Amino acid sequence: MDKNLEILRRAVARWQSKDGPAGPALDAKDLQAVYDVSLGETGGDITELEHAINHYLDYSPDSSHPEFFKLLYSGVNEPAVLGDWVTALANATMHTYQVGPVATLMELELIRQWNALIGFKDGEGVMVSGGSQANMLGLMLARHRAAPELKNCGFATLSKPPVLVAYTSDQSHYSYQRAVNILGVGQDNLVKVASNDAGEIYPQALEEAIKADIKLGKRPFFLGLTAGTTVSGAYDDIKACSDVAKGHDVWLHIDGAWGGPALFSPTHKQLLSNSELADSFAWDAHKLMNVPITAGAILVKQSGQLKDACAGGGGEYLFHQDANAEFNLGERSIQCGRRADALKVWLSWKARGHRGFAEKIDHLQAMKARCVGLIGEHPELEMLAPAPWLNVLFRNRPAGDHSEEELAKLNQDICRRIKQDGGPYVDYARYKGRLGIRLIIANELTSEAHLQKLINLIMERQRK
Ligand SMILES: *Cc1c(COP(=O)(O)O)cnc(C)c1O
Secondary structure (H helix, E strand, O other): OHHHHHHHHHHHHHHHOOOOOOOOOOOHHHHHHHOOOOOOOOOOOHHHHHHHHHHHHHOOOOOOOOOEOOOOOOOOOHHHHHHHHHHHHHOOEOOOHHHOHHHHHHHHHHHHHHHHHHOOOOOEEEEEOOHHHHHHHHHHHHHHHHOOOHHHHOOOOOOOOOOEEEEEEOOOOOHHHHHHHHOOOOHHHEEEEOEOOOOOEOHHHHHHHHHHHHHOOOEEEEEEEEEOOOOOOOEOOHHHHHHHHHHOOOEEEEEOOOOHHHHHOOOOHHHHOOHHHOOEEEEEOOOOOOOOOOOEEEEEOOOOHHHHHHOOOOOOOOOOOOOOHHHOHHHHOOOOOOEOOHHHHHHHHHHHHHHHHHHHHHHHHHHHHHHHHHHHOOOOEEEOOOOOOOEEEEEEOOOOOOOHHHHHHHHHHHHHHHHHOOOOEOEEEEEOOEEEEEEEOOOOOOOHHHHHHHHHHHHHHHHO
16 A cells, blocks of 8 residues: 555645646547557556556646636545545445445435435435436436336336426426436426526426426426526526425425535525425535535435335345344435445535535635626626526627627637637536526635636637
């Protein structure tokens, strides 16, 4: 191990000495020409392994840099990185208490804390790979409630298989499309309900869509609201949509993968008011809580439902009915071997306390407001959506008449050139037929000076 620790120390130093948020942005073919990753018959020694590690680090973008505005996570979380190393060292797995005892208790504590934030009093949950799996489990719980016979029979052998229909907004995350495919619901039975200019689902349109499907003999079973949409950071109206869902016996799930952590902040938690009305909730710890990928959770209002929907098999050799049976998290999971992601999350929460996360949210929201302020000072910059959360979606629009296509091309070019020049890492997104620059303010080390520099660069690139 000693030699490995030395390599680790050198790797950390190498990573920290990198400058530039994007790093060299090589295309795949060029990277293949620079470094050969092929494996062969004979093994290599530790020097070759370190060589590979160096290439790995040198050609990866630095997502922790304060000018990295692309992803829904950024920054450094040292307690969590430490936890990730120790997780690999002990290599526990999470199906049974016996083989991951402390990790199990830590995971249960995290679930208790997340449920308290959401307002689930008798809640349960389990950690998952991220928001996508959490959304899928939300759908699976809803399917199990609407048609429990499907767990054993599947669709094909039912005499009258129900046509189950799920609803989300047209701004919801694409993981729902993947999930309805996996669960046999089908992508044609995922209705993308229209949203307003801010990106919030129209409760009225939702009600109409559900009624129309009932008339056709279909069975609406799931509503997936979003708390913090991926592109514009919009929060759906939970109360209004909950009334619609409950009126039609539809399961209410909230995708809080990106915007859920607003609940930490007494100042900003009103973005999620009435979250306790949901039946299930997707949480991502590898986004704003910034633990190393992957770590997420599905939280459920009523205990026992996960096991009802998920459990099956494993009783002969794994899930013994002993004193710790209740602590075997594997029975509420769709995984067998599962990494002990709880440690890194627990350590970073222990280091910060609730207050530390609240302060992070408040600080990022203040930075976001400054950013929106800077954009507002510029006659040639315009916001494309309100920014209730940490997404700032705006575009450069020079004076005079320009078609949507010209503006799209200009803003795409601006992003590309800034990245090419080794500047801040920004990306663009399409929203309601327009293309804008999408900044994500997720790094606590991002200062007003970084934001000002970026705005200046955007204006310079426009002129060039
Ligand atoms: C990122 C994101 C997801 C997917 O989460 P993963 O952890 O990447 O699987 C789901 N929903 C929203 C709103 C997201 O932003």
